[in-house]
Amino acid sequence: MPTDSRLPRVLHVLLHLDQIGDPVTSEQIGQMLATNPALVRRTMAGLREAGFVASTKGHGGGWQLLKPLEEITLADVYAALGSPHLFAVGQSSDNPACLLEQAANAATLQALEAARDVFQSELARMTVAELVKPHAETIKAFQSNRDR
Amino acid sequence: MPTDSRLPRVLHVLLHLDQIGDPVTSEQIGQMLATNPALVRRTMAGLREAGFVASTKGHGGGWQLLKPLEEITLADVYAALGSPHLFAVGQSSDNPACLLEQAANAATLQALEAARDVFQSELARMTVAELVKPHAETIKAFQSNRDR
């Protein structure tokens, strides 16, 4: 299956929405993400349900930020996407009869759960607003260059 | 794609090989894993290259442990499988031009790398021999029941 790229994609979109302010159409977002409007709507639906963005129809409509990026953690975004399945690796089978297989599964699961916990807590440590901080200088340089 | 279950599967097999001692054919292992011999051979190939097991052809042949399970960590097994791709989640695209997309990708990657590091270190903390310890009583009870 194609790799699930919804998390970085919607983060990217949220940053643009914040920068633009005005409503942005799914068509425009589709160009940012190099994909088509229908996929954008599907992917953004969770963010709307979570109350992070609003979508309006008709002329001048599109997607808009409802909540400041300072108040949204990456974990919130991941949850809004429905907490997509994180791992390509999993157990051999559920409820195996063989005790040795149970032990092998349990050990695998333990490592996966530890990894998932760290993934989630890493996401929780950062708001979407903070996301650009490590890149702030590069972005500022680019913008002053552009505005010149 | 079907979930990658090679790690728990080969752990399961190593435990059986240790318990049995004699060579076990791919056919027999296939029955343990509810799959077919060709897949067993493909999956076990990495363990052979790593020197953990040996495979012998002809009558009485099959797969045998070469190294004590006390000397093989789960991380060693994972590496012997070729360190399969761990995540179903990934970045939006490699080398995006957009700086905001770069920032979104970097934040995602940071969380994924932290998770991968924990996964690997969890695997490194345990040998295959230790794997059964949490289940030792259940297994002992089953065996004495069986031998009675």
Place this chain on the structure above:
DNA sequence: TCTTTTGTAACTTTAATTGTCACGAAACTT
């Protein structure tokens, strides 16, 4: 020589996301 067993190549199946198309519904414009 015959049988067992591995090694490997080639191909199909599987699963979940991405990508695409279509069309109804809502909201703005004139």
Place this chain on the structure above:
DNA sequence: AAGTTTCGTGACAATTAAAGTTACAAAAGA
């Protein structure tokens, strides 16, 4: 009121890597 824009959603094909399957050559024991 009519027309245009835009979202919402359903349906289906494309993608990708592992699992599953088949076939056969090669090695080794009987």
